[in-house]
Amino acid sequence: MVGLFAGIGGLELGLAHHGWHTELLCEIDPGARAVLTHHFPDVELHTDVTRLRAIPARTELVAAGFPCQDLSQAGRTAGITGPRSGLVDEVFRLVRRKRGPRWLLIENVPFMLQLGRGAAMRHITIALEELGYTWAYRVVDARAFGLPQRRQRVLMLASRTEDPRPVLFGADAGALEIGDQEQDPCGFYWTEGVRGLGWAVNAVPTLKGGSALGIASPPAVRLPSGELVTPGIADAERLQGFAPGWTAPAVTAAGVRQGHRWKLVGNAVSVRMADWVGSRLAAPDGTTPEYLPLAPGAPWPVAAWGHNGVTQRAPVSTWPVHEPYEDLKNFLTDSRLLSARATAGFLRRTGMGRLRFPPGFLDDVESHLDRMGGWAA
Structure with missing residues (x-):
């Protein structure tokens, strides 16, 4: 081939x-x-x-x-x-x-x-x-x-x-409904909030390539505890089916910015x-x-x-098979807490549009911001 x-x-x-x-x-x-x-x-x-x-x-x-x-x-x-x-x-x-x-x-x-x-x-x-x-x-x-x-x-x-x-x-x-948003991690895009959210139960929304400047654009995940985290690049590689570290040679051999790895994974x-x-x-x-x-x-x-x-x-669905589903919680080994600045920015945008959010979601976002130091932080 x-x-x-x-x-x-x-x-x-x-x-x-x-x-x-x-x-x-x-x-x-x-x-x-x-x-x-x-x-x-x-x-x-x-x-x-x-x-x-x-x-x-x-x-x-x-x-x-x-x-x-x-x-x-x-x-x-x-x-x-x-x-x-x-x-x-x-x-x-x-x-x-x-x-x-x-x-x-x-x-x-x-x-x-x-x-x-x-x-x-x-x-x-x-x-x-x-x-x-x-x-x-x-x-x-x-x-x-x-x-x-x-x-x-x-x-x-x-x-x-x-x-x-x-x-x-x-x-x-045939398509399946995956997970329970009350008990499972839910993915969304913290960079959105006005016209879209990308909400996904026990999954992340489609991974993106990030900006042309090599700035990463990972999604966020609301954990059942109410905490908000963002997957790391190794998590993203695994979410695309690659081994963790697959894109590391882009930095070590080509000298591109670390954030460029997100573009490579998002476009893969x-x-x-x-x-x-x-x-x-x-x-x-x-x-x-x-x-x-x-x-x-x-x-x-x-x-x-x-x-x-x-x-x-052809009258077929987007799910040709039902392979054993792997929970999102097992793909967050390289994650970190969503920063106060990112959380506050997301909350501001949610007040600028007319989106409807899952029950309790914005309360969790506000609580997470408080834990991260609040609006002052």
Whole structure:
């Protein structure tokens, strides 16, 4: 396989669990390249996808978690033709130059289904069909694989020779309600409070990449005791399925700021998502659902497939499996108390909007501020 926009190797690591061997990697971020060099020392590593002339002739799978900055609600939302997300066309250029790999795996944020009334998806699917691919995609939630992070991502699988539908749609377990907000830790974003909160029971909301200046943007967690803590970088790595310390080479070898590790983790592909795709590629068993036509111009659903101009929705959930769920409390080994300044700032913002908060939550926030020294602190 080949990994384009490889980040810190989430797709490659998860697929490796099922026999896929990485022949070539491409990544432009210096910190991410340091991580890849450390963990994939024998793999050819390229810097700029626009300068990559070809992929190895024997490539069976190309994986591409192409940049989401122009597609994300947290980014610029410039669209699929934006300077970063438009790089997906480089993937199509590289697979066009060869007879083509058996599989093309693309990963990105769910907002790409909505942005520009679905223009990003139309761009990608039209390009794939022009290249002779049958494509399928599914939005999946990291919690389905046991990780206490409410993280949804689009996984798109395409092939010129294989049917991607049994791989992505052959298993569906249905969404679950996880935990009890009275008894379990609950994650939220302390940087919000006016228009959003990101509240998640026995989970953290989607980990973010932080600021362009390398300033970390971790979520907060309200413990059952009422204390507020923020996960550390090692906790975040584990919440993405990596071993703690996975991104340390970004600092030790590339010399980037410590906060840049949050960007690397927040932009990464969950290892367990990739592991699930690898398991399905190895054994695409199961019964595929009855598909329904998708009218031109209709919103893109949670899952769909297409070929030769025909597009159909797949009635499946974002939870393909129910892997044993791991409680959030076990992922807070590197946490620290939320500071008085951060707590006070959050409380100020809650008074500026019209959000409704879970019963007792703001009382806990005020009590935590008192324990941290109050408004004076």
